[in-house]
Amino acid sequence: MAEFGALLAELGGLVGLAQVGALLIGLVLGIIVGVLPGLGPLLGVTLAIPFTFHMDPVSSIALLIGFYQGGSYGGAVTATVLGIPGTPIAAATLLDAHPMALAGRSSEAVTLATLASWVGGLIGGTVLLFTAPALAKIAVRFGPAETFALAALGLTAIASLSQGSTLKGLLSGLFGLMCATIGTDPFTGIARFNFDRTEFSGGLTFVALLVGLFAISEVLMQIERTLRGWQASERIGVAFSMFRTLVSRFFGYLRASMVGVGIGIIPAVGCVTSAFLAYKLARDFSKEPERFGKGAPEGVIASEAANSATTGGALIPMLALGIPGDPIVAVMMGGLLIHGVTPGPMLFFTNLDVLNGIFATFLIGAMLLLPLGLALLPLFVRVLRVPLDYMLAGVLLLAIFGTFAVQRQTLDLWIMWLFGVVGYAMRKAGFPLAPLVIGFVLGPIVEVNLRRAATLASSDLAGYFLGRPIALGILVLVLLALAFPLLRALWQRRA
Amino acid sequence: MAGATVGGPVRFRRIRSRREPPQPVSEPQADTQSGAEREPGWRTDLAASLASMGLGAWLFRETFSFSVTASERVGGGIDAAGYPRLLAGLTMLLGLALAARALWKWRTARAAAPPAADAEGQGGGKVRAVLCFAVLLLYTLLLEPLGFLLATPLAVGVLLRITGGRGAVHAAVAAIAFTAAIFVFFRYGVNIVLPEGLLRGISP
Numbered sequence: 001m002a003e004f005g006a007l008l009a010e011l012g013g014l015v016g017l018a019q020v021g022a023l024l025i026g027l028v029l030g031i032i033v034g035v036l037p038g039l040g041p042l043l044g045v046t047l048a049i050p051f052t053f054h055m056d057p058v059s060s061i062a063l064l065i066g067f068y069q070g071g072s073y074g075g076a077v078t079a080t081v082l083g084i085p086g087t088p089i090a091a092a093t094l095l096d097a098h099p100m101a102l103a104g105r106s107s108e109a110v111t112l113a114t115l116a117s118w119v120g121g122l123i124g125g126t127v128l129l130f131t132a133p134a135l136a137k138i139a140v141r142f143g144p145a146e147t148f149a150l151a152a153l154g155l156t157a158i159a160s161l162s163q164g165s166t167l168k169g170l171l172s173g174l175f176g177l178m179c180a181t182i183g184t185d186p187f188t189g190i191a192r193f194n195f196d197r198t199e200f201s202g203g204l205t206f207v208a209l210l211v212g213l214f215a216i217s218e219v220l221m222q223i224e225r226t227l228r229g230w231q232a233s234e235r236i237g238v239a240f241s242m243f244r245t246l247v248s249r250f251f252g253y254l255r256a257s258m259v260g261v262g263i264g265i266i267p268a269v270g271c272v273t274s275a276f277l278a279y280k281l282a283r284d285f286s287k288e289p290e291r292f293g294k295g296a297p298e299g300v301i302a303s304e305a306a307n308s309a310t311t312g313g314a315l316i317p318m319l320a321l322g323i324p325g326d327p328i329v330a331v332m333m334g335g336l337l338i339h340g341v342t343p344g345p346m347l348f349f350t351n352l353d354v355l356n357g358i359f360a361t362f363l364i365g366a367m368l369l370l371p372l373g374l375a376l377l378p379l380f381v382r383v384l385r386v387p388l389d390y391m392l393a394g395v396l397l398l399a400i401f402g403t404f405a406v407q408r409q410t411l412d413l414w415i416m417w418l419f420g421v422v423g424y425a426m427r428k429a430g431f432p433l434a435p436l437v438i439g440f441v442l443g444p445i446v447e448v449n450l451r452r453a454a455t456l457a458s459s460d461l462a463g464y465f466l467g468r469p470i471a472l473g474i475l476v477l478v479l480l481a482l483a484f485p486l487l488r489a490l491w492q493r494r495a
Numbered sequence: 496m497a498g499a500t501v502g503g504p505v506r507f508r509r510i511r512s513r514r515e516p517p518q519p520v521s522e523p524q525a526d527t528q529s530g531a532e533r534e535p536g537w538r539t540d541l542a543a544s545l546a547s548m549g550l551g552a553w554l555f556r557e558t559f560s561f562s563v564t565a566s567e568r569v570g571g572g573i574d575a576a577g578y579p580r581l582l583a584g585l586t587m588l589l590g591l592a593l594a595a596r597a598l599w600k601w602r603t604a605r606a607a608a609p610p611a612a613d614a615e616g617q618g619g620g621k622v623r624a625v626l627c628f629a630v631l632l633l634y635t636l637l638l639e640p641l642g643f644l645l646a647t648p649l650a651v652g653v654l655l656r657i658t659g660g661r662g663a664v665h666a667a668v669a670a671i672a673f674t675a676a677i678f679v680f681f682r683y684g685v686n687i688v689l690p691e692g693l694l695r696g697i698s699p
Binding site for chain 1: 535539540542543547550554557558561562563573574575576578579582583585586589590592593596620621623624627628631632635638639647651654655658659661669673677681685687688689
């Protein structure tokens with residue numbers, strides 16, 4: 001324990017005022033985008049990316065971590081007071097938090113959600129701190145075949161485990177991989193798909209693609225849906241009595257957090273599943289399961305602790321293996337790549353200061369969530385009064401000028417609009433967007449390692465993979481990930 | 496402090512846009528995180544499969560225009576042109592599978608009753624989205640020649656009129672406020688000069 005304390009103190013020393021400032025801004029704005037229905041941490045992290053260009057790598061990742069942690073928590077406030085999840089992540093929280101609010105216990109529900117997010121975040125951060133280096137020690141021995149297989153696993157897992165058709169998920173991922181081939185070939189310098197324009201020699205601008213895909217398509221969807229807003233007529237505050245649950249329901253907090261971290265490590269499964277799984281476990285272990293869904297505090301604890309802990313778990317494969325498990329982490333990985341920091345096992349040797357900065361800011365962010373969440377609660381509730389059209393105009397302007405600011409050229413805006421339409425059409429056609437962005441981020445890793453493996457294998461690529469048991473094992477997992485939806489459908493039909 | 500509660504029970508009332516008739520509350524899409532919407536019909540799937548196959552075919556053809564020299568052809572065909580060709584081929588293959596799935600859907604849909612129309616996002620919603628997008632494209636065209644300070648209030652004002660149904664004065668005041676806030680943030684907050692256009696030399 002003393003060693004852990006010393007480690008924390010050492011990590012704390014790595015983070016300066018600028019990094020803590022960026023983290024605080026990220027947390028506050030992250031909670032706000034989490035609170036606003038229809039937005040959420042993904043949009044928040046996406047809109048924040050352009051502003052990280054002028055920051056140092058640790059401040060940049062601190063801002064993004066703040067958005068991730070704050071956005072994951074913010075939805076709980078909306079779920080409690082409005083009865084709709086501010087983000088899909090808070091859908092399980094709604095089941096008991098809103099009935100609590102309807103029974104006049106809204107302050108208790110929000111305090112409980114904040115406490116659970118705080119505990120979940122701390123446990124997730126602690127597991128991240130100890131697990132990622134251990135995993136990286138194994139991964140550092142990986143060659144191009146294993147790295148290619150891992151990237152393929154990350155991509156196929158997100159394509160087949162995310163909701164909707166696996167076929168569409170795979171097509172979306174392939175589209176992302178193809179977008180990544182635009183520009184100059186990494187081995188030979190040959191121009192590919194550059195439309196005879198020198199601006200494309202460096203490839204598609206990551207920010208333009210990202211903002212178009214997620215922010216613009218989301219705004220278009222919101223404009224198309226019925227526009228409405230909500231308004232609070234009474235106040236909400238802090239229920240200090242809920243702090244007792246930290247002792248009385250200690251195992252509930254711990255169980256949900258461990259479920260969250262475990263699920264977070266698995267690519268593509270994510271916060272929504274972890275929250276519902278932890279909620280189900282809490283109900284199964286409860287002596288009074290009939291209270292669940294009617295305002296049981298254990299339900300709020302389970303879902304919020306789990307979804308916050310998932311954020312820590314989700315960073316483990318990204319940092320240790322260089323494989324983002326969900327779209328938010330993929331965007332964060334893109335944010336690191338912009339600064340020339342490549343996540344993966346080598347990060348533990350080449351950029352130790354950045355890595356320790358990430359660990360430190362994650363833990364500090366998790367710690368700050370409680371005082372910040374409770375102190376600014378009235379402000380976050382008031383945010384819900386912002387008219388939807390004002391909110392959308394603000395998001396649009398930030399998206400446009402955030403993208404413009406990166407290279408100060410209007411070509412990026414046209415790319416952004418193009419991907420806005422692509423994202424909108426893909427959503428309408430039931431294509432998930434997450435595999436596209438993960439494919440784009442993983443594209444260079446997939447290509448470079450596949451081509452290296454192919455060069456090493458000479459003419460017998462299959463034989464080369466068969467002779468490498470780890471790569472072969474991971475490729476078997478890829479096949480299982482592809483077969484999973486089929487097996488699930490068969491199972492459901494039989495059931 | 497135990498048992499103390501600051502504030503009271505919260506009650507919210509829903510406010511509707513002035514243009515919209517009363518409608519039941521709908522929750523945001525459950526899969527907003529990954530961006531996928533609900534499962535579409537066979538026509539959409541068929542269109543998507545044709546688009547995928549078309550894109551794959553075009554990219555496949557394009558790879559033959561890459562100037563890969565003989566010495567650069569290494570890795571058993573997985574080279575600068577071979578890798579994108581592989582991706583394009585897979586895209587065509589999966590597009591074909593999607594087409595087969597769409598036809599399967601069509602066969603099963605023939606026997607079932609026609610699906611109920613989606614209550615949201617139809618008619619007025621789509622027109623509103625298309626109008627807003629057209630305004631944004633026009634804004635991008637005019638941004639450099641007119642400049643940020645002239646083009647932005649115009650565009651935001653029109654957008655607020657379309658999305659919120661606000662009055663001209665209300666929309667104009669809000670648009671000017673938005674423009675000023677964004678200008679101050681970018682110019683003095685993050686030190687980025689936005690397009691000056693007609694106001695080159697006189698804008699702050």
